[in-house]
Amino acid sequence: MVRNQHDVVVVGGGVAGCFAAATAAVEGVDVVQLERKSRQKGGFIACGDAMKSPRDPSNYPGPIDMDAIASDEAVLVDSNIDRIEFWDDAVGVRKVLPYEDGSNVVDRYEFGQRLLEQAADLGVEQHYDTVVNEVVQNGRVTGVKAIRDGEPVTYGCDVLIDAAGAQSILQDMVGFESLDTPGDPTFEVPQYTHFGSAYREIIETDEPVEYHDAIVGKPLEELGYIWYFPRTPTEINVGLGFQMNKEPIPLVDRLRRDVETRPEYQKAAVAEKFDGKNKLGSAIALRRPLDSMVAPGYLAAGGAAGTTHPITGKGIRGAAYSGYSAGRAAVEAIEDGDFSEHGLWEHNRWLYREHGEAAKLASWDAYNVAANSIDVNVLRALTALLPEKEIRGIVGTSTEVDDLKSKLFVGAGLARNALSEFRAGTFDTLGVSKSELYDAIRSVGQTRDHVTAYERQYEAYPEDRSGFESWLSDRNRIDRDFYDALDLSTDEQKY
Numbered sequence: 001m002v003r004n005q006h007d008v009v010v011v012g013g014g015v016a017g018c019f020a021a022a023t024a025a026v027e028g029v030d031v032v033q034l035e036r037k038s039r040q041k042g043g044f045i046a047c048g049d050a051m052k053s054p055r056d057p058s059n060y061p062g063p064i065d066m067d068a069i070a071s072d073e074a075v076l077v078d079s080n081i082d083r084i085e086f087w088d089d090a091v092g093v094r095k096v097l098p099y100e101d102g103s104n105v106v107d108r109y110e111f112g113q114r115l116l117e118q119a120a121d122l123g124v125e126q127h128y129d130t131v132v133n134e135v136v137q138n139g140r141v142t143g144v145k146a147i148r149d150g151e152p153v154t155y156g157c158d159v160l161i162d163a164a165g166a167q168s169i170l171q172d173m174v175g176f177e178s179l180d181t182p183g184d185p186t187f188e189v190p191q192y193t194h195f196g197s198a199y200r201e202i203i204e205t206d207e208p209v210e211y212h213d214a215i216v217g218k219p220l221e222e223l224g225y226i227w228y229f230p231r232t233p234t235e236i237n238v239g240l241g242f243q244m245n246k247e248p249i250p251l252v253d254r255l256r257r258d259v260e261t262r263p264e265y266q267k268a269a270v271a272e273k274f275d276g277k278n279k280l281g282s283a284i285a286l287r288r289p290l291d292s293m294v295a296p297g298y299l300a301a302g303g304a305a306g307t308t309h310p311i312t313g314k315g316i317r318g319a320a321y322s323g324y325s326a327g328r329a330a331v332e333a334i335e336d337g338d339f340s341e342h343g344l345w346e347h348n349r350w351l352y353r354e355h356g357e358a359a360k361l362a363s364w365d366a367y368n369v370a371a372n373s374i375d376v377n378v379l380r381a382l383t384a385l386l387p388e389k390e391i392r393g394i395v396g397t398s399t400e401v402d403d404l405k406s407k408l409f410v411g412a413g414l415a416r417n418a419l420s421e422f423r424a425g426t427f428d429t430l431g432v433s434k435s436e437l438y439d440a441i442r443s444v445g446q447t448r449d450h451v452t453a454y455e456r457q458y459e460a461y462p463e464d465r466s467g468f469e470s471w472l473s474d475r476n477r478i479d480r481d482f483y484d485a486l487d488l489s490t491d492e493q494k495y
């Protein structure tokens, strides 16, 4: 058996893995990045390919030069997306939600390839064709075992960064309960119901689509959505995702059924380029970021840490900044020689308190909890009624701060609109009753209050490990209060 010793082992060659590995390597730390795919296939990731502007350095911290990556026209295939469109044909709804600071569609393969190249250029040693199949631990995580090119290899390390994506297999391998922690481990492995299942194809049309400068979402019969994200006016990333706590949807057939109804896709075919990788599916985290992303000798980042938007499922940016944070915290722990939860806590602290976006994701998860508690047809009627400003707040395209005035407007305005839409018969096809809709409107109010409560709680995330239990108990109190407000039984409670 070949044995290697490194300061840091990063598992995963996706966004989180590249940001983590590069951040640690530029600080002179010895980093190896392990990826099960070949070098040539690195970057083939199931994705809708939409991301916040790579040109804005405030979106993507760390040494990876996103501007250089985005300057490559093979990567940034559409930088003209200025809005989300939400279509629900059953109720004749078409909502147009402008982006405050734009979104972009990238070629996910080329983007992934450039990230791997940059990580290597910044000093990361990369081992491809390397499948990690065991975690080594002794009071703390001390490395992994893998099969590399068919040969068993052991990689020892001071810090293991788990960037193996949503439903990371590493989390099934670490015995968190057996690690040396001052109390119960702060790291808790997420349940499968906290994930979604998503699938996408890249198709080509004969004629340009009229929504080439928008990204389009449409509701599914279960909680989830279908998307059309144009890469070019004639090349569209079409896909769908749904939450795993609902009845499974046969993704490929369901997508096909949808595409067949669209006039603009009548002559469309799956694109032949990209080495046949035009049909890809994967799990997606649809939960709040983990309460703690650290364990002795171990850090989680990206999909493995749940830094994905819990409503839209967008996770590229969360993977980037949480990867950066993990790399940074690993370096600090190595400098201090402290690989305990306490020594690695900086990862949690930075993400929740200093950078703050993880706190926002955690608070937005309240909308996911509420949406899960509402029948999908009622939710569609509710979405049809919601003002665009409110939806923008939920899907994260607006950062406008709530004020009392807007709160009152939402409650009263929704009820008024509901009445007139019922009179007009708008919701007849959905079979939704007035009382169901009024209950859902009340839930929106309850949810907004709890979003604010969660945000405050996450902003007060403990500076160090010692404050965790007390913080968690306050956070759990908000959970209970929210579940009570939504009248959720124990089985229906997400956490």
Ligand SMILES: Cc1cc2nc3c(=O)[nH]c(=O)nc-3n(C[C@H](O)[C@H](O)[C@H](O)COP(=O)(O)OP(=O)(O)OC[C@H]3O[C@@H](n4cnc5c(N)ncnc54)[C@H](O)[C@@H]3O)c2cc1C
Residues within 6 Å of the ligand: 011, 012, 013, 014, 015, 016, 017, 034, 035, 036, 037, 043, 045, 046, 047, 048, 049, 050, 051, 130, 131, 132, 133, 163, 164, 165, 166, 169, 198, 199, 200, 239, 280, 281, 282, 283, 284, 301, 302, 303, 304, 308, 313, 314, 315, 316, 317, 319
């Ligand atoms: C269909 C779909 C559409 C999406 N659309 C969007 C979108 O439009 N915009 C957006 O921002 N986000 C989107 N997301 C989410 C986004 O893709 C993820 O949040 C993001 O890729 C997470 O990055 P990551 O680096 O954490 O994990 P991943 O990108 O999943 O990378 C993990 C890497 O680890 C490797 N790996 C896993 N296990 C092992 C092992 N045992 N040994 C070695 N290597 C291993 C994998 O091969 C992979 O390369 C979508 C997700 C899906 C599934």
